[in-house]
Amino acid sequence: MMKRRFEWLPIFMIAPALALLGVLLLYPLARGVQMSFYDIELLAPSGSEQFIGLNNYLTLLQRSDFWQSVRVTVVYTLGVVVASYLIGLVTALLLHREFWGRAIFRTLMIIPWAVPEVVAVLIFVWMFDAQYGVINFFLVKL
Numbered sequence: 001m002m003k004r005r006f007e008w009l010p011i012f013m014i015a016p017a018l019a020l021l022g023v024l025l026l027y028p029l030a031r032g033v034q035m036s037f038y039d040i041e042l043l044a045p046s047g048s049e050q051f052i053g054l055n056n057y058l059t060l061l062q063r064s065d066f067w068q069s070v071r072v073t074v075v076y077t078l079g080v081v082v083a084s085y086l087i088g089l090v091t092a093l094l095l096h097r098e099f100w101g102r103a104i105f106r107t108l109m110i111i112p113w114a115v116p117e118v119v120a121v122l123i124f125v126w127m128f129d130a131q132y133g134v135i136n137f138f139l140v141k142l
Helices: 007-036 053-062 063-094 104-125 134-141
Strands: none
Touching: 063 104
């Protein structure tokens, strides 16, 4: 059996994307968590921060409007998930049965999924057209 050597090229190629991900996602997330432990006046000049530890979280947990928001979020999320699942399941079961016009209804269900793909392909075909495409126009001007 041949032993494979470790390839560094994939690591080097994905490193810029990971660095960008870290800068755009992880840094703001870490900064937000750090700021949650301080009493900060956002409109005041910087330097007016005071460390208060978990007091922001304790205050949040004691507010009734926070718990009302949690209840509304949970009810909404459960309602949307259950309703989406049931609608999808009922639709799939109905379209699986034999009935007149089944092919038409299946086609109508697939069209919203397929049309954006077709439109994107056609736009790129037109953009890259050798005679009238906008990409070719700019390349000729260069």
